[in-house]
Amino acid sequence: MFKITVLFLLIAGTTLVQATEDNYVYYPEVNIHYKFHKKPLQWSDAILECYRENATLAMPKNEVEANVLKNIFEQYPKSTLTGDPNADYLHLGFHDVFSEGEYLTVQGHSIQYFYHTWSAGQPDNANNEDCGMMFRSGLINDYSCGQLVVFICQREANPYEMELSNIINSDIAYKLEPYSRKRFKLHLNPKPWDQARTICHAEGGQLANIGSKQEEDFLVNQIHSPKNKVNHVYSKDFIFMGFHDLFQEGKFFNVQGKELEDNGYVRWASGQPDNFAKNENCGTMLVSGGLNDYPCSIALLFFCELSANSSIDARFRIIDLYSNVLINYGT
Numbered sequence: 265m266f267k268i269t270v271l272f273l274l275i276a277g278t279t280l281v282q283a284t285e286d287n288y289v290y291y292p293e294v295n296i297h298y299k300f301h302k303k304p305l306q307w308s309d310a311i312l313e314c315y316r317e318n319a320t321l322a323m324p325k326n327e328v329e330a331n332v333l334k335n336i337f338e339q340y341p342k343s344t345l346t347g348d349p350n351a352d353y354l355h356l357g358f359h360d361v362f363s364e365g366e367y368l369t370v371q372g373h374s375i376q377y378f379y380h381t382w383s384a385g386q387p388d389n390a391n392n393e394d395c396g397m398m399f400r401s402g403l404i405n406d407y408s409c410g411q412l413v414v415f416i417c418q419r420e421a422n423p424y425e426m427e428l429s430n431i432i433n434s435d436i437a438y439k440l441e442p443y444s445r446k447r448f449k450l451h452l453n454p455k456p457w458d459q460a461r462t463i464c465h466a467e468g469g470q471l472a473n474i475g476s477k478q479e480e481d482f483l484v485n486q487i488h489s490p491k492n493k494v495n496h497v498y499s500k501d502f503i504f505m506g507f508h509d510l511f512q513e514g515k516f517f518n519v520q521g522k523e524l525e526d527n528g529y530v531r532w533a534s535g536q537p538d539n540f541a542k543n544e545n546c547g548t549m550l551v552s553g554g555l556n557d558y559p560c561s562i563a564l565l566f567f568c569e570l571s572a573n574s575s576i577d578a579r580f581r582i583i584d585l586y587s588n589v590l591i592n593y594g595t
C-alpha cells in the first residue's frame with residue numbers, strides 16, 4: 265500500500281514539474297498556450313527563442329488574442345522589468361524586412377488577415393523601422409529590429425494556416441517531385457528576390473526550399489534545358505530559393521519563418537555562405553546544386569513550390585484570400 269502511494273505521488277509530482285518547467289500557460293478563451301519572456305532580446309533572437317521552445321513569436325489573429333497578450337503584459341509592469349530599455353514595448357511576430365511597407369507575419373502571411381490596429385501615426389518607418397511591436401495600450405507599431413524588447417511566445421494546438429497550399433493551381437509548369445510529392449516551377453522571367461517571393465505567393469505557393477537530396481537533384485535536372493531559353497540578361501549561375509538572412513546577418517530563415525535547418529536538408533555550395541561584399545542576404549542554389557547566399561536585388565530565375573497536399577486532382581476547398589470566404593468543392 266505504502267509503495268503504491270509513493271509511486272502515485274512520484275507520477276503526480278513528475279507531471280506537475282513538467283508543467284512548471286515549461287512555463288507555458290493555457291488560455292482557454294483563445295485555445296493557445298503563452299509564455300512571457302522577461303529577458304529582452306532583439307526581434308530575430310526572439311523568433312529563435314520561441315522556435316527552440318517549439319512555439320512562435322506571438323502574433324494575434326484578432327482583438328480577443330490581442331487582449332490576452334495585453335493582459336499578460338500587464339502582469340509585468342514597467343517596475344518589474346528592471347534592465348529592460350523598452351519596458352513598455354512587446355515584440356510581435358510581424359515585420360516589413362523584405363519590402364518596405366509590406367507587413368508580413370513571421371510565417372509570411374499578410375497582416376491584413378491578423379490583428380493590425382495601429383497606434384496613431386503608425387507605421388511611420390522612423391529611422392527605418394521594420395519589426396513589429398505592441399504598446400501597453402494594445403496598439404501596434406513598427407520599431408527598430410535591433411532594439412532589445414521583451415516578448416511572448418505562443419503555442420497552438422492547431423496553428424492557423426491560410427491554407428494557401430490548398431488553392432487549386434493548375435499551372436502545368438509545376439512539375440511533381442515524386443518522393444516529396446511537392447511540385448516545383450522554374451520561373452524563366454528573372455526577378456529580384458522579394459518580387460520572386462511575391463510571385464510565388466500569388467500562385468498559391470512559396471519560394472522553394474529543398475528538403476532532400478532527391479529534391480535537389482530534381483531541381484538541378486529542371487534547370488538545364490530552360491536555362492538556355494531565357495533571353496533576358498541575368499546571372500545564369502544561380503536560382504533564387506526561399507531562404508534569407510535578412511532578419512539577422514548569418515542567421516538563415518526559410519520563408520515560412522523557421523530556421524533553415526528545419527528544411528531537413530541543407531547542403532551549402534563549397535565556401536558558402538560567405539556574405540560576399542557584406543551584401544548577400546538572399547538564398548539561391550547553384551545551377552549545379554548546393555546553396556549560396558546572394559545579393560537580393562539582382563534579378564535571377566527562381567523556383568516556386570506547392571506543398572504535397574495541394575494536388576490538382578484532389579478535391580479542394582478554395583479560399584478566397586480577399587473575402588476569406590470558404591467555398592467547399594466536392595465532398
Ligand SMILES: [Ca+2]
Binds near residue numbers: 365394406
Ligand atoms: Ca519599415
Ligand SMILES: [Ca+2]
Binds near residue numbers: 387388405407
Ligand atoms: Ca514606428
Ligand SMILES: [Ca+2]
Binds near residue numbers: 509513543545
Ligand atoms: Ca548575409
Ligand SMILES: [Ca+2]
Binds near residue numbers: 536558
Ligand atoms: Ca555567397
